[in-house]
Amino acid sequence: MIEVSDLSVRAGGVRAVDEVSFSIEPGRRLGLIGESGSGKTLTALAIMGLLPDGVTATGSVRYRGDEILHLSEHDRAKLRGEVMGMVFQEPLTALNPVMRIGEQIAETLRIHRGASRREGRAAAGELLRRVQMPDPEDKLRSYPHQLSGGQRQRVVLAIAIACSPELVIADEPTTALDVTVQAEILRLLDAVTVEQAAFLLITHDLPVVSSTCDEVLVMYGGRIVERGPTDAVFARPRHPYTAGLLDALPDLDEAAGARLRAIPGTVPALGAFPSGCVFRDRCERADGTCAREPALTWDRDRAAACWHPLGGPVAEEVVR
């Protein structure tokens, strides 16, 4: 459906994305991973037609066979609403600070679907329910600053899926959120994009890719250095960079029989832990001695870890 061929992006005099090619088929979930600065965001922005001034793209991006990379801004904006939706890292920058939530969602439907004011408002309420916003009718009248970060990201998601796009791109959709709502937003993204056609997830979070994506692309220095079915790439990484990324994760098999390894220097975050993480309001250590919050429990049959947001891992243990 979306075919990217030899896409290069020049930013600040350098080729930040270097002849990248891949396609996203309907119904597929593609993970784009790689270290900071490897070119993931610029790749997504080039697909969306949202590159900042002075940043230029060459190569080809095709939608249903038609070249879209160099369409006029007017045509790109139309495609963005109708065919592609994007969820950004920081929801505040994606929302208009002086416009009520309901109007922002309804505006998308008015522009792209020709909805009347009333229809737009009714649909906005329904979309807020779909993204599981608490008190959706009240929230329609709120301004972005009156919502929490997680609630704002739900609004961005509602706008992104308002016109049932064929592709949803999410760029680090949970990085800016409190750790306690990250898992919830990811579950929601997963659920709403199941109903959509294709999903491109940009993240540093390998466990999330592992549990969400069918295929994965690994970027390094602007190039794709490895690609393939997620299970195969994670089980047998061929590129040393991918192997290095995977090595940075705690090993659950090891954990089943021994103490878990702490990752030196990492701030505990969802991204540092394997899939199957469950966030609780309070720590759920087996012996019940830890009352810190928030805390993380993962794979409770085999291992559990507690951490404090400022102090790093405070305890790691095997639960038998």
Ligand SMILES: Nc1ncnc2c1ncn2[C@@H]1O[C@H](COP(=O)(O)OP(=O)(O)OP(=O)(O)O)[C@@H](O)[C@H]1O
């Ligand atoms: N507007 C810009 N002008 C100049 N250079 C830019 C611009 N935007 C990005 N770059 C540079 O392009 C390179 C790729 O940036 P990009 O944001 O795509 O990386 P990324 O892989 O998404 O990183 P992160 O995971 O930190 O978001 C980086 O070196 C970045 O500094």
